[in-house]
Amino acid sequence: MKVGLANLQRAIGLAGPMRLLVTGLVLVLALMVGRYSWNMPFALAAERGLYDVRVDLSAPRIDQDDRIVLVVFTEETLAATGKRSPLDRTMLARALTNLDKLGPRAIGVDILIDQPQPEDPVLKQALLGMKTPTYFGFSSNAENGEFVMPWQEAHMRGFFGSVASAPVRTANIRLDVDSDNTWRQWPNPAQRPPKLLVGAITGVTGYERYRGSAMFRKPLLADRPVFASLPVDLFGNPDTAAALKDAIAGKIVLVGADLPEVDRFITPFTRISGATTPGVELHAVLIAQALDGRRLQPLSPVVLWGLALLAVVLGSLTGGLDSGARLLVPFAVIGIGLLGWLPYGLQGQGFDTYGMSCAGLGLGWLMALMASGTLARIVGAEQRKFAQGALGKYLPRDVAEQILRDPARLALQGERRPIFALFTDIEGFTSMCQSQPPEVVASTLNEYLDTMSDVVLKHGGTIDKFVADAVVAFWGAPLARPDDAARALACAVEMAQAGERFKVATPERPAMGRTRVGMHWGDVVVGNFGGEGRIQYTALGDSMNVAARLEGANKTLKTAALVSGEAASQMGLENFRAMGRVRVRGRQKPIEVYEPIGAGTAVDDKVLAGLYAAFERGDPTALAALRARSAAAPQDVALAYLIKRMEQVGPGGVYDLD
Structure with missing residues (x-):
């Protein structure tokens, strides 16, 4: 122990105060990068990309969720109705009427009735006859001023006020995306009525202020998606709709658009598959998570700091390791493997790794390795210079140089x-x-x-x-x-x-x-x-x-x-x-x-x-x-x-x- 302390003191002395200070500053910077890389523009894109990949790789595979059914407007629907935007409200009215007769648990409509249409009386009549709790999408100018003008908000309030006697209510259908237009997390809590659609349609409490990551799932079988999706056209005819009673009864039905260029979102799955997801399906993701009562476990700041410190320590040890490649390479591989596995492993174990550094851990490790490696080389050079001088007092110069190159001799x-x-x-x-x-x-x-x-x-x-x-x-x-x-x-x-x-x-x-x-x-x-x-x-x-x-x-x-x-x-x-x-x-x-x-x-x-x-x-x-x-x-x-x-x-x- 005394010899080890003496060697450490000698190494510190050879490094000098300025080199130690610079190395210390770089290590502190490496620690900050390992902890706050999500807040650093140069690393943010990499962190998001790695997060998306680990969500995709760790998403559990399940059989089709029998609690939620999607009823969607497709390109075929638009071709049949001859209306692209707004979506045909007559078709919507017929579908809602027929769905109501099939006994669903609740109906959510991810469509904004934000401007008057000639078919509005037909839709109102259908809504007044509804018995199933039905929630229509709503968005205010205060929350979505870029897309919802005051007159549009006024029209929605007036329209749904006229059908207040029916079990029809509005619900907030906001889906917040990150600055790269990718949807990864639950929407910000509603600041004023109405409630978010997920809370309104499920009645599940405890998610009103929740702001964690969404829990994505993948289908167990390629031909059975996580959520069954049926064209709205099937419910325009009472006879056809009646044949689908078993598919609808007792389930939450979400009505919306599944069109190639309308209301589609980039998700973590897009990173690998390239496919986008319709907004109505993202609401289904949130509803399923609420029904399961599950939340990804957040990582405490102590854990995040600990991981950043671990990366710096591993990098410092690797850079300062005074050994040959036979030990250095395995040690580096183990360190990189551990730091690379931790985010994926934690995500797979149900922890919310959104905001947890992954690229930052690697960058912090690399910075620490370079800083400690540089210091080690400097100290090593000083030690060799000192040793060569010391050996040179007892050994010929050429012998001393050979001994320094191969101490085993x-x-x-x-x-x-x-x-x-x-x-x-x-x-x-x-x-x-x-x-x-x-x-x-x-x-x-x-x-x-x-x-x-x-x-x-x-x-x-x-x-x-x-x-x-x-x-x-x-x-x-x-x-x-x-x-x-x-x-x-x-x-x-x-x-x-x-x-x-x-x-x-x-x-x-x-x-x-x-x-x-x-x-x-x-x-x-x-x-x-x-x-x-x-x-x-x-x-x-x-x-x-x-x-x-x-x-x-x-x-x-x-x-x-x-x-x-x-x-x-x-x-x-x-x-x-x-x-x-x-x-x-x-x-x-x-x-x-x-x-x-x-x-x-x-x-x-x-x-x-x-x-x-x-x-x-x-x-x-x-x-x-x-x-x-x-x-x-x-x-x-x-x-x-x-x-x-x-x-x-x-x-x-x-x-x-x-």
């Missing part, structure tokens, strides 16, 4: 690998620390370690650690290269040479002792060790110990650098001069040691190499020749000490180091 578990291990130390450093002020020691050591670090990285080595003035490095991990041997040798020589510069005092720092280098080649265990809270990439094993012992052996052998025979054979023995055979503390097996040419006083001397080989073969004259050669090079202290050891142990002997 930096083994989190231990693995056994052969490496060239290098240890360095400064002779007499402890004494210098005791004689110099702390700030001088610190600046001198930092300059020295910077120099040595640059040399290691220059030659492709991995810096394991610094132990006071000691540098520990290796080649062959975390990545091995074919020329690691050459790189390690060149580094050892240059480190020994670089150390010579620090043996000379300057005004800024005191003189330092000789830099000693030890190197060995062998198997070690490399990996990240130290526990979760303090992890370090390091190498463990006997080979590291041997390299450290060889570094210390320089003090006794008076050499600048010592390389084991195992390492020297990998690097090419022609690059070294032999320094005999020694046994170090903690290791019984003798070690052939070599000094690299160019380190300390070691030079490429084939004669010297030949004399040493002759001595090892038992040539008694070789030792005398070596003494003479050493006398001619008094500065080569390492050679003098080599001859001294040879005198002590003889050919093939081993010199024991304390």
Whole structure:
């Protein structure tokens, strides 16, 4: 938990306050889009379209509703009566008279009697003889001023006032549409009498102030529509009408027009089918819903806000997911699928999703994904920059870049690998620390370690650690290269040479002792060790110990650098001069040691190499020749000490180091 919080704090620090502020603002905007997309012009059309599709897909299929029958004027009716507009009132009068005799529960007429016609007396006479509660469509100038003029309203009031003694009443037949001319919801409640047709004809209460979405249904069978529809012509003749008694008795009959270009509405079904619906059928939809006593359950603001927040959270998590495509793509698909299914699933479960964001959820998800993804990339770039800088202090640049591209190459578990291990130390450093002020020691050591670090990285080595003035490095991990041997040798020589510069005092720092280098080649265990809270990439094993012992052996052998025979054979023995055979503390097996040419006083001397080989073969004259050669090079202290050891142990002997 502490590590996670620390990583989060580090990421916040890398992002910076301005980037966090901008990202936060975008996420807030994404949340608002996810909640209020129905109120945003750029998203409204998409929201309506998606709503229509989910209504169409989730509409239940039912058998024909036997409570409601449509009696309609069709094109055939108009052709027979010779009247298109207004609809023939004589035909209407005959049909109402004959329907009344068949015992319907109620009759609703979705036709406005809004202008005088010669057939009005016939219609009045028919209405005065009605026994069935009958409701004629009515609309006032106040509510529908675009289509109903004051004189039309006055005519309707006068006409129906003249038949007030009959069970004939007016009812509001308004069907409100959205700004895209699509009918989706119940009409606004009537502000003044008369009642809406649905309430008047059913007598069902509780819907007077209802303002939810209409509940659409689809036919179970293609040849049996939800509502039976009969041509009004069938009821113009008493004998024909009598044969339809079973189809009418006890049912609500709605009379209206089913014409291709008159009183037709776009509905959610139009989005897929392309077909419009006659207004009289929409009244039947409302009446059926009222008779069922059903309402779509509205979604509370808390739920709508929660869905918007869910979209933003999912988008943020997807955008900020630090993973490969194998996890990112499924996570994105699951998020998109969930957000896409929710509106359809809720609609199918009886919730009113009119006003619920669908496109907005997707857009909010996308905005959150882009915002968090951008921030994650910025933080990732800063982290990579920081990590590259940090790794660059311990790893060569090309190795660091490969590790950043493929972190798995930096083994989190231990693995056994052969490496060239290098240890360095400064002779007499402890004494210098005791004689110099702390700030001088610190600046001198930092300059020295910077120099040595640059040399290691220059030659492709991995810096394991610094132990006071000691540098520990290796080649062959975390990545091995074919020329690691050459790189390690060149580094050892240059480190020994670089150390010579620090043996000379300057005004800024005191003189330092000789830099000693030890190197060995062998198997070690490399990996990240130290526990979760303090992890370090390091190498463990006997080979590291041997390299450290060889570094210390320089003090006794008076050499600048010592390389084991195992390492020297990998690097090419022609690059070294032999320094005999020694046994170090903690290791019984003798070690052939070599000094690299160019380190300390070691030079490429084939004669010297030949004399040493002759001595090892038992040539008694070789030792005398070596003494003479050493006398001619008094500065080569390492050679003098080599001859001294040879005198002590003889050919093939081993010199024991304390």
